Amino acid sequence: MSGLTHIGAAGEAHMVDVGDKDETHRVAVAEGHVRMKPDTLDAILAGNAKKGDVLGTARLAGIMAAKKTSDLIPLCHPLLLTKITVEIEPVRTLPGLRVVAEVRLKGQTGVEMEALTAVSLACLTVYDMAKALDKTMSIGDVRLIQKTGGKSGDFQRDERRK
Template identity: 60%
Template sequence: MSERLTHLDENGKAVMVEVGEKAATGRIAVARGEVRMKESTLQLIMSGEAAKGDVWAVARIAGIMAAKKTSDLIPLCHPLLLTSVSVEFTPCPGQGRVEIEARVRVTGQTGVEMEALTAVAAAGLAIYDMCKAVDREMVVGEIRLMEKRGGKSGTFIREE
């Protein structure tokens, strides 16, 4: 890991990192997060009877769209031609929570960690939006990078 922040120049000003000279390589990032909720809310989602419709479908599309729009949301991110984005949900009955996992791929000059993290965040927020009428105490959180592969810095795998 570098000991300096790459998005700051020698004077401490924010800059977009120059990636033009870097080789395009295959890169992947996996991020996870969760939404904690009342058990009754989770059961409503799992039954497919939420008033606003299919919570899983809406949250999946929100996550995919957010990954594609990350450079519009995070100021110094490069726009990327993503080759794959998947968003999956694992309901945890009895625990009142849903685990979210986003997997993003690109062949490019910079990584896709921010795209994976943004996908998880947006999917969690979409779940909140779809269910807030019945549960305003939901918590979206624990958003973290699990894995990244490719590029100069190599492989990172979180040990949980």
Template identity: 65%
Template structure:
């Protein structure tokens, strides 16, 4: 087994990885799952958001509950929650996590004819939940698209981003105050 100093020395020699801050590559530049075994378990929270724009008529169908496939926002909420729980099955180097909370909210905006999706994901663990929050948002919005595409194929998913993360060694981060 290599010592910590040997691994750090190899990392400095690995092409394209030295000083990059990219943690999903080993010392020889090969992709790997990050070892989080030595990290402390802390309360981890991530909030992500995204928007789907659509025709005003499509938004009216969603809000009235008359979509042919059913309750669009209710089904999208369940899909988003399920997606957060399955993130490690979808993104190869994500750790499987025992999530303690997934909250998904949809906020219709008639002025812009869009729906904002916000997902807050929490765990008590050794790694963050940003990917789970982002996955929840994307799948929630894709579900809206799927359920409404028969009447509006021009919908646009935009502005998907992490708004904040809390917990862990790197501390808290908030997009509103990030440099």
């Protein structure tokens, strides 16, 4: 278990002390998708969901989720995020919506979990708002695309699935 920074020698969980780490600019980008029937996608894009603006609400949910990540994931540090964007685009070949979140800060720990949480909650919000149209929707491929900054260095996923 020596490679796991949140697990002690006896297997107990703890929050890592990042107090001695240098502050660096950190960025994380994550993505995911909501697969749905073509007519559900058309209804969302036309603004015909009974609950209202699916894309706008999902975007705001993702932003709010990134800010609340430390409240949701027990060992995440509360962070002073400097930028959060959530982009949602239609992908006819799914068919469905692709969600991409980017989170930034200057700090002592990374923002990967905040980007992943933003994508996850945005996708869940799409499902919630459109479930009356399509209960067969599925959420998938939530994953880190890239991260920069910090001691572990940069990461870039080799390929993107759409």
